[in-house]
Amino acid sequence: MDIKGKRIYDTLKKMNYIRLSTTEGEQKGAKVIADEIRDIGLEPSFEAFKVPCYEIIKVKLEITEPIYMEIEAKGYGYSGNSAKDGIEADFVYVESAEDIDLIGVEGKIVMVSSMGYEVYERLAKAKVAGFIAPSGDYFDDPKKTDLDERMLRKGHTDYGQIPGVCIRMKDAVKIIKASPVKARITLEQKEEEGDSGNILTQVIGTKYPDEVIVYTAHYDSVVFSKGMYDNASGSAILLELLRYFVKNPPLRTVRFIWCGSEERGLFGSKYYVKDHEEELKQIRLCINVDLAGPVIGRDTAIVIAEDKLCHMIEYMYKEVGHPMSLRHDIYSSDCIPFADKGIPAVNFVRYGAPGAVSCHTRNDVLEPISAKSLENTTRFIAQFSNRVVNAYMFPVEKKIPDDLVSKIDKYLRKKQLKDD
Numbered sequence: 001m002d003i004k005g006k007r008i009y010d011t012l013k014k015m016n017y018i019r020l021s022t023t024e025g026e027q028k029g030a031k032v033i034a035d036e037i038r039d040i041g042l043e044p045s046f047e048a049f050k051v052p053c054y055e056i057i058k059v060k061l062e063i064t065e066p067i068y069m070e071i072e073a074k075g076y077g078y079s080g081n082s083a084k085d086g087i088e089a090d091f092v093y094v095e096s097a098e099d100i101d102l103i104g105v106e107g108k109i110v111m112v113s114s115m116g117y118e119v120y121e122r123l124a125k126a127k128v129a130g131f132i133a134p135s136g137d138y139f140d141d142p143k144k145t146d147l148d149e150r151m152l153r154k155g156h157t158d159y160g161q162i163p164g165v166c167i168r169m170k171d172a173v174k175i176i177k178a179s180p181v182k183a184r185i186t187l188e189q190k191e192e193e194g195d196s197g198n199i200l201t202q203v204i205g206t207k208y209p210d211e212v213i214v215y216t217a218h219y220d221s222v223v224f225s226k227g228m229y230d231n232a233s234g235s236a237i238l239l240e241l242l243r244y245f246v247k248n249p250p251l252r253t254v255r256f257i258w259c260g261s262e263e264r265g266l267f268g269s270k271y272y273v274k275d276h277e278e279e280l281k282q283i284r285l286c287i288n289v290d291l292a293g294p295v296i297g298r299d300t301a302i303v304i305a306e307d308k309l310c311h312m313i314e315y316m317y318k319e320v321g322h323p324m325s326l327r328h329d330i331y332s333s334d335c336i337p338f339a340d341k342g343i344p345a346v347n348f349v350r351y352g353a354p355g356a357v358s359c360h361t362r363n364d365v366l367e368p369i370s371a372k373s374l375e376n377t378t379r380f381i382a383q384f385s386n387r388v389v390n391a392y393m394f395p396v397e398k399k400i401p402d403d404l405v406s407k408i409d410k411y412l413r414k415k416q417l418k419d420d
């Protein structure tokens with residue numbers, strides 16, 4: 001089997017820069033992929049779409065009483081603007097934002113212990129004036145770590161905008177120890193839309209051209225991160241699989257989609273399923289690769305399909321001698337919009353062991369990743385692909401088990417948004 005780890009690793013090197021959604025870095029990453037596709041002998045197509053993006057013009061967090069402190073802060077994108085001179089209000093620490101924490105918080109600036117959709121929803125309903133959310137680890141060295149940049153998504157802003165800031169955990173502890181009474185948040189930002197896109201190509205099946213297996217991997221990264229592990233690795237693995245299918249023509253059509261703006265909320269895959277609604281009938285399975293390459297780690301398949309597919313993969317890894325773990329569960333990546341349309345999916349992931357690799361930080365770099373590890377994972381995906389893409393009869397039923405359907409609905413916050 002002509003699968004070469006070195007080739008995959010060399011593609012990672014070409015993508016070794018920050019590829020944040022809607023930025024030049026993301027476009028540069030897309031160009032690398034398009035050039036590689038041409039090099040393989042196929043024509044890439046690019047499907048552009050718009051994604052929310054923002055620019056913070058001014059952000060400031062001050063504790064104004066009983067003592068004055070100015071705290072390092074990043075503004076939450078899409079959380080709106082404060083008044084020009086800021087919002088000054090009583091400060092309250094609401095911890096987990098349960099009902100008991102939220103008595104009398106209307107019009108106040110609240111600090112939470114961590115932020116999520118549910119916490120935001122409760123704050124919005126309690127009509128707070130502003131929020132402060134800590135991030136990172138108390139022991140982070142400010143010289144060696146970046147203060148996170150976060151933005152509110154549609155699931156948040158459906159409840160309205162509350163100007164908010166993100167601070168370091170160490171500062172959050174410092175603030176609470178000082179028993180603050182009043183705080184001021186100043187936030188000015190431009191909220192707009194930027195350009196992103198998917199890169200696509202395919203190899204038409206020689207026998208069943210209308211039965212399609214889709215391969216997905218996102219090529220964008222988060223802010224501060226070169227995203228070698230997350231997910232230049234998956235993008236490069238898809239290119240190697242494409243090379244394999246060009247040399248070994250498949251019985252069924254294999255379509256490759258490198259998705260943009262996954263990290264901002266699965267925009268690329270959501271756009272694809274929306275814009276190609278008619279073609280979804282033909283798609284039998286989605287194979288998504290997100291996170292691969294750590295030298296120390298564990299290959300894992302996360303299956304969003306009937307459990308027979310779990311058993312098949314389990315028998316197969318034993319048969320071919322590829323140690324791995326299996327989960328019958330959903331996975332937060334580009335497989336979700338496909339699974340939401342009833343298309344079964346398998347995610348191939350090589351999780352780094354704790355501490356072996358870093359994700360969503362400036363430390364997601366090339367060094368803890370090896371060509372050999374990338375090759376091992378890709379080889380197994382190619383072997384698995386051979387079984388299903390070239391099967392005498394397509395073996396995977398086009399159905400998502402009910403328990404996973406409810407998990408997907410919950411993940412996409414369908415019920416919450418409908419109830420309100």
Ligand SMILES: [Zn+2]
Nearest residue numbers: 230231290291
């Ligand atoms: Zn990822």
